Amino acid sequence: MSEEKPPTEPGQPPYKQSMELVYSQERERRESVELSDRELALRARGGDAVAFEALVARKTPVVLSLARRILGDAEDARDVAQMVFLRIWGELHRYDESYSFNTWLYRISTNLAIDFLRSSRSRRRAHGASLYLVQLREQSSSVSTTRALEEAELSRLFERVSGRLTAKQKAAFVLRELEDCETREIAEILGCGESTVRNHLFNARRTLRREIARLYPELLPGRGKR
Amino acid sequence: MSLSCSSVRSHLALYVAEGLSRKQRSAFREHLTQCANCRQEAAEADPSLLFAALPREEVSAQEVAHVLASVRSGIALREAERKVGVRRWRRLAGVAGAALLAATALLLPGGSRRSESPQLAPAAEGPSVPAEAAWQPAAQPARVDRAPSDVTIYDLNPGASRSEPRFVRVVGRSIDI
Secondary structure: OOOOOOOOOOOOOOOOOOOEEEEOHHHHHHHHOOOOHHHHHHHHHOOOHHHHHHHHHHHHHHHHHHHHHHHOOHHHHHHHHHHHHHHHHHHHHHOOOOOOHHHHHHHHHHHHHHHHHOOHHHHHHHHHHHHHHHHHHHHOOOOOOHHHOOHHHHHHHHHHHHHHOOHHHHHHHHHHHOOOOOHHHHHHHHOOOHHHHHHHHHHHHHHHHHHHHHHOHHHOOOOOOO | OOOOHHHHHHOHHHHHOOOOOHHHHHHHHHHHHHOHHHHHHHHHHOHHHHHHHOOOOOOOHHHHHHHHHHHHHHHHHHHHHHHHHHHHHHHHHHHHHHHHHHHHHHHOOHHHHHHHOHHHHHHHHOOOOOOOOOOOOOOOOOOOOOOOOOEEEEEOOOOOOOOOOOOEEEEEHHHOO
16 A cells, blocks of 8 residues: 555545555454354344354354264255254344353254254155165175274264164264263253253163164174174 | 273273263273274173264365355345335335224214314325335434444544544455455
């Protein structure tokens, strides 16, 4: 920018210094990286669109990952992620900053994912995923230990055997095992008591054990084949 | 915090019984993702522990951008629906108000009522309540506490004192730096 000041004509603004940047969306976007989730949420509640988009970009991986594990389908997970952020945008005025933003986000994400899971469309797709896993098992020559399983195969295995879990059991198990949430947090997210969460986890493990032993005994070293 | 193989094996039952702290659970899982022998032992002890080594799903930048774009579209659609709803409501309210006044004028007998209640006179001629209130400029410009988020603002005389007028130039987002 030139340091020479333009000539001042009558009626024109007096130039004292070089032009100074007052507000820039790009600068605000860069600064939002340093803000906490709660601060971004409060700014978004005040109408700051840049803060809201920064929040969406930051939290999408968490929401997508959680939704994918609960639903077992990437496309459904994307639909749920969109619904989650639209719900947050519409209900930001209800956000109580004395509570953790993450807990609120998890609650909305889990509830919407559970509702989606209960719909017949998700059940049909899960059935499709289980058919794929049956084909995978038939094609493999020997599966003797977990070492042989790739992480993707382990994911598909989970999608298959977790089909027997209730929506709340599955959500509690995913929040515990994959998101590493405490029992108290899971209780807040699911809207139930801590003892109920422990029951969900206990029953989920029992069902998973039973399903794995029934469907894939070859995965368990030392156990006989069917 | 890292755990040894013997430590992991001795804590298997506690892990399943939800008896470990968050830090311990995290270290337990981390060990299982790295140690095949412990994974095997854990699966033998409890098959549900197969999933203790399940990693979080990876999400690409492209997927994040896709979700962000879909959220933007959703918000724009809701805003548009809300504006259409507000305009439609104002129009309906205006028409309903006019219809009510006209019906009242028709039901009331003669001019005596009109002279008693002068406010009914305009109703006889037609609806006086406009569908939308005429725009009146504010006596003073509204104070803006927050800059609009879709423009860039430059101050042309940043050293101006409080008594001097401020001159700013507002440019579109494409000229942002």
